[in-house]
Amino acid sequence: MxxxxxxxxxxxxxxxxxxxxxxxxxxLVTSMNEQGHLNAAPFSAYNYLCTDPPVVGIGVTNRPSSTFVPKDTARNIRRTGEFVVNVVTEDIAQRMNICATDFPAETNEIEMANFTTVPSDVVKVPRIAEAHAALECREFTTMEIGRSRIILGRVVSIYVEDKFIDPAGPYIRAEELHAIGRMNGLGSYVRTRDAFLTMPRISYDEWQKGKR
Ligand SMILES: Cc1cc2nc3c(=O)[nH]c(=O)nc-3n(C[C@H](O)[C@H](O)[C@H](O)COP(=O)(O)O)c2cc1C
Structure with a gap:
């Protein structure tokens, strides 16, 4: 088709x-409004975009409405300029999903999902204690495109639980972190546990020598 x-x-x-x-x-983005009220919501229109400077991007659609109603995450980031990306792994997947529920405004999603928070190192917004890794970000810019906002955040500090770091690189022990991915809008996700395929890049020298 x-x-x-x-x-x-x-x-x-x-x-x-x-x-x-x-x-x-x-x-799983934590953000705060001007009164310090904490918010958490998942976003999969998300990736890192460059590393020098270190920038991540998140696409946040406005709420369906005849007027222009941004989601709390997008509004908070515009107003307070900071957020934390908590990395979503298999063990916190169900609780991440609870944070996407449209609770009434006064409800705290973090409590509903049974998450706790710990202070971040650089930004005021705390990270989720149960997440094994988190990126502390400051808003670089927000682009308003149609019904959506594309938020670029400069990563100012990174937290990774020690056991998931190979100090040689440092590299992330990705095979052990068990991050999950979103596949479609029907509630399908993928696990990364026991799913790794190793495929080093081929240098031009190796290519010429016929090593494939
Ligand atoms: C796994 C997952 C990924 C999502 N990704 C996005 C996304 O990329 N952009 C978006 O606007 N909403 C996304 N959503 C929906 C938001 O999480 C949802 O609208 C949430 O209630 C927004 O909360 P907030 O108003 O507190 O920011 C996603 C939901 C789930 C469960």
Whole structure:
């Protein structure tokens, strides 16, 4: 099938793109409003975009409405300029999903999901204690594009539980971290446990010598 996106509804476009740009890492973003009220929500329109400077990007769609209603995460980041990306692994997947529930505004998703928080090192927004790794970020810029906001955050500090660091690199012991990825909008995810495929890059020298 072919889909001309000029004649495809927003919902269909969403379904197609999130099923094809997959698997996606999941950022469980903690952010705070001006009164210090803490918020947590997952976003899979997420990746690192460059490392010099270290920048991550998150796509946040506005809430469906005839008016312009940003999600709490996007509003908080615009107003207070800071957030933390908590890395989502298999052991906290169910609780991450609870944070995506549309609770009434006064409900604290972090408590509902039975998460606790610990202070971050550089930013005011705390990280989730149960996450094994977290990126502390300061808003670099927010682009408003149609019904969405693309938030670029400069990573200012990284926390990784010691057992997941190979000090030689330092490298992340990704085979042991068990991060999960999102596959589509139907609640499908992938595990990374026992799923690794090792494929080093081929140098031009090796290529010329016929090593494939
Ligand atoms: C795994 C997962 C990934 C999600 N990714 C996104 C995303 O990339 N962009 C988005 O706008 N909403 C995404 N959502 C929906 C938000 O998490 C949801 O709208 C949440 O209630 C927003 O909370 P907030 O208003 O506290 O920011 C995702 C939900 C789940 C479960």
């Amino acid at each position: 072919k889909f001309d996106l000029e004649h495809t509804s927003q919902r269909e476009t969403y379904n197609l793109l999130i099923g094809l740009v997959a698997p996606r890492p999941i950022a």
